[in-house]
Structures are given as C-alpha cells and as structure tokens.
Amino acid sequence: MAQAPDVGDQIAQLNAARSLVLGDAAFYPQIVNGILPIVGASTRLELRRWGANFLAETFASPVLGVEQKEQLAPNVLQTIREILRLPETDITVLQSLVQASASLYPLVFRHIVNHPQDSTTWENMCEIKQEILKKMDDYPCSVKLCCAKFLQRVVQVQTHSSGGDPRRPELNETSLAVVPRNHSLLSIPNLEAESSGLLDRLLGVFQEETSDALLVNATINLLPPLIRTRPTIAHKIVNAILDFIPAHHVRPPFTPTVRVSVKSMERTARALLWNILKKNQNHPLAPRMQAYIERLSQSRLEAAEDPTRKRGLPNEPTDGLDGAKRARLNAMPPPMMKIPPMAPGPATYDSLFTLTEDAGLSSFDVKQLPFDIVLKIVVPLLSQVHDSTMAQAVEAVRTRYQTITREQTLQRQQQQQSAGQDDDDDYEPEYQPMDAASIASEENTAVAEDLADLQPSLGPFVLPKPPPLSEEEAGELGRAAAARVFGMLTAAEASAGPARGQAQQKLGFARLAGSASDRDAWSILLIRLATRAPAGLEPPPNADSTVRRQPTIADSIRETLYRYVLEDFRGRLNIAIMWLNEEWYNDRIQMKSAAARRNPSDEESEPTVVIHYDTWVNRLLDGFLAYLDGRDIKVLVRFLSEIPEITIPITQRVASLAKDPERVNLCVQSLMYLIMYRIPAREMCLNTIEDVYQTYEESRPAAAKVLKKWRPDSTVLEKTEEPEASAAPAQPEAQPAVAAEQ
16 A cells, blocks of 8 residues: 555656656656666556656657667667566557567667677567567557557568668668678578568458458558558569458458448558559559459448348339329329419409418418518428429419400400490591501500509519719729739630640731630730720820829729730730730821811811820830840840831830840841831931940941941941051051061
C-alpha cells in the first residue's frame, strides 16, 4: 500500500520531464539517459508503459535531429531488449516498443555502417528484431499492425535504393547502397536474403485463407513507399496485390460487418493501384492493374451471396396498371371524380374552377392568405395529386368552358335574329360586301365579349415600374457590363486555339462583332462599344472646362483596352491595330457628319469633333516603345504599317529610339520601311531621318544610307561630308615626318 504514492510521484516527475523536452528539444539526451534506469524491465508496469510511450515518441519526433537520434539509439537498445524478453502481455507496452524499434532500425543501421567496431549495438538490434519476429504471430491485432510497420522499415533498409550519390553517402537514404563491400558486421548477401524473406512474410497476409481487414488495409498502406523507392521489389509487391481478391478470403456467415470489411479492402487496394497508374501511366503492369480495378468496381460479392435469400418484390407500377394485370394483382383503377354542376347564376371564374360541393371551401377567400403560405400549401398538394385525378379535373373545366361559350353564342344569334325580324318591314339595308379584315375583327370582338362575360374575381396584377436610374448608376452598371465582357475576352484567350491543319477564317474589317466566340469576336465587340456606340453623344472639345466631366463608359473601355494591350503587347498587337483602325474610322465619320451639319452661311465656323485616334495611338507608342529591343523589328514594323495614319508625333516617338545606341537600327529600319511602302508618309519620315542623322552620331552610318538613296541632294549630307573632306589631306603629309623619325 505504501508503493502506490511513490509510483504516482514518479509518474508526475516523468510527466514534468516530458513537458520540459517538448518545450526545448536540447534536453532530450539528458532526459532519455536519465529515465532509462527508472523505466527498465524490473520496474512497475505503469513506469514501463510510460517509458515505452516516451521512447516511441522521442525517436518519432520531427523536432529532434537525426544526428542526435543516432547518438541516443545505442543507449536505449539494451532497455528495449530486456523488456521484450519478459512475458509481457500489456498491449500498450508492446505497441510502443515495436514502434520505437521501427524508428530505431534505420538509425542503428547507419550507425553500424559508420562504426563497424560497435558490435554490441548491432547484436542488441538483431536480438530485438528476432524477438519481434518470433512473437509476432502471437501478438493481438493492434500489436501486429505495429509489427507490420517494423517489417516494412526493415525491408526498406535492407534493400537497394533507387538512386543516390556515392560520393556523398551521408546524404543518401539509408539502404544497402551505403554499406561498403568489405564491412565487418554487415554482409550484403545475407541482408538481401533476410529482406526477401521478411517481404514474403509481410505480403503473406494476402495469401491467408481468412484475412483480417484491419491488417490487410494497414499492410496495403505500408507498401507505397516500398513501391516508390525500391524498384527491385516493386513488381513483386504489385503482383501480390493483383492476386489478392478480398471476397475470396472471407468465410460465412456473411454478416454486414464482413461485407463492410470486404468493401474496405477492395477500396484500399483500388486506391493504391490508382495512385501507381497516376504517377506512371506507362507501367509494365498497367493493363493488369486496370483490369483488376475494373473487376473490383464490378464486384458484387458473389461468394457472399446467400442462395436461400427470397426474391424481391416484382417491379410493377403502383398506379396506372394495365387492365390485364388488375385481376391477377388485385389492383383497383383510380377512383372517378364526382364533378358537380356549376352554381346557378352568372358564370364567373370562381364558379368555373370550383369542383367541390363543400360550401366552406367554395366561400373561402384565398386572398386573405399571404403569398408565401399559399406556395407552401399548393406545391406539396400538387406533387401528391394523382395524374388521373388531375386529368379529370382539367377535362371538367374544359367541358364547362365549352358549354358556357356555346350557350352564349346561341343566345347572341337568337338576339340578332329577333332584332332582324322586328326591323325587317321598316328598314331594308343596302348590300355592302365585307372584307376579311372586318370579319376577323368582329370575331375577335365576339371572343372578347365572351371572356368579358366571365366576371373576374381577382384584380389584374401589374408589376411595379422600376425606379429611374441616375446618370452615375447607369454609368456604373455600364462599366460593370464592360468588365464582364472583358472577363469573356480573357476566358476566350485562355481557351485552346484551333487544331493544327484547320484553317481559321478571317472575316476582315467588315466582320460582325458576334460572329464567333473567340478572342477577336469579343475584342471587336468591346472596341465598337467604345467607338461607335457613343458616337455623336460626346460633348464638344471646346465645352466649358470648369464643369468636371464624369468619365463615360466609352472612356473606361478605352482605358481598360489600353491596359489590356500593354500587359502583353507582342501577343495582343492585333487587338491594338483593330482598335486604332476603328478609332480612326469613327473620327472620319464624325468629321464628315459634322461638316454636313455645318451652316453654309457661317464660313468661319469649323466642325468640332472629339478626335480619339491621335490620343490613343500616341499613348500606346509611349507605353510599349520603352520595352522594345533590337529584336522587335517585326513588332514595330507591323504596328506602323497597319495603323491607318502616320503623323508627325508618331515619327518623333519612333525617332526617340535612337537615343539608345542598341536600338538605332530599330529606329532607322522602321522609318525606312515607311519610306518604301507608305508613300503619303515618305517626306515626313525622310525629315525624321534627317533629324536623327543630325542629332545622334551613332545613327549616321545607317541613316546616311537611307538619305543617299531617297534624298541624295540633302544639305545635311553635304554639311557633314565637307569637314571630313577638308581633314583628309592632312594624313599623307604626316607620313614623311613619321618616317623621318623612324
């Protein structure tokens, strides 16, 4: 009785030590070496249980370094060996010791590789391994799961790894690849033979007549590291799984628990094979794995089917039965509804649709109920109404309506006949033929009168008009719509293009904006929204500048297009060209319309039109010219050749490229292309070439070639050649002096 408090105090102290190492991993060596005498084989069960759990936690902790674990491993082996030699029956102690041994085996193996003289440590590890393998079959299932992990770790260590650097063995994975050929304690052939036998023992769970689902699932989950890192044994493992049919390894009675166990084993095996195929679709065993997966998916547990099970109920409909089957199945046809006659008096919608004789239901005003409550009542009722009952009710309402219409038509004809007989002697109208339109209008009038006779009990329902939008709200909604269209543009750009060999039709400038769902279609739609839609609605440029103008939808679309093009100007150059062509075309149309509206008597007044082309072409050039290099000659030439108009600001921006000596050729070649192929801009570009020639000395060799060909009489060339010609004769006079000095 006096020892119980002592054990409690010792466990409290051990828990305090555990809290200390969890806070600072540097105390692990001191604490581990200090608790070994306290938790040894000769101590109480509570202390052994705590010590085994602490050792398993220590060598599995990711906080403690591998080098520190390798130094601590030889110290704890003797304690684990002594405890395993005891006739221990406590499951917690056995689980923790086997888990600790699984974590220790790679550490001890690498320690022996680096210290071949430490034979005592290797003997202790081998003794622990033999104890676990000897008693493994006698352990309960929970301990067998830990033993399977120990076997997996031993097989992984005692086989060759898939790769590694032989020059840096300390960085390689622990395997036979790090063992020297002439090692005094480790014999590679013996270790390989032992690992092969242990692998067969690990895979033996798939050949047993009766399989435990927990052990099978745990073993399957332990195999992926071996398949991934040990190619020498991967095929053997996969073949063992492919030969395993879970439904064949169970015995009757086939209870629901057994069925769930079989399904769990099938699902685990199928998941493992799926992962193998996902990582290596060209696996040599891929056809067998796919066939195995399909077999498991289609499996219905043929071995687990009970032959004495009764047949299920016949798959017969519960209503609407055929007349030939009613007598055999004793099924009655749906009951017929009793349709009462319409109430006397004028025909109304209420009387037309009232199919019950209950006075309370007929007089109830449904308008008193809220609309949401009516929905909650009507929808479930309609879902439970029989099809035959609904058809009978609809037919009854149709018959009533036809009867009312027929009676009203007959009354109207009798009234017309009686009125014609009274006036026949006094008045004889002249014959006037009636056209088809008047006949149709009379028929429509008659139908309207028939419907008017049905006095409605419910008033007409009119949707309320939406509140008017302010200018700011309308602009915000417009910008949001444009942003959604830009989202469609981005999605269309991200989608795959046309397949190779398929010709893509180019619809040209006159294409429809919505002719396709590709990037160009959404681009032209946005461009025309920004250019053509607001045409004629913008304020004149000479408007009052004191009034701050709100940004319009067109301006926001243009700004978004500008940013979109500059994000990838090389890949979206065609969108920029389409945009500028539309802007130029819109500007010309607006100028033409303004000139037509101008008063001929007022000769001094000029048409005022907002010009967008010059603004945005200059902004685009300023945006991407800074990012061009000498290899982008095709990008710049294409842009300058396909925009609709070349202006002086454009040529000046191109000339600014000559500031960089590496982009001089880009500047001169682009201007030379315009000189050759854009005749209206030739003189403008030649003037720009002369300015470049005079301003930047690095451009003179390339610019001089262009000027000599297209403007040979340029005064710029004469001025620069005269100083060179005057300085040329000075060189021969200096030669004799140099010769005399020599």
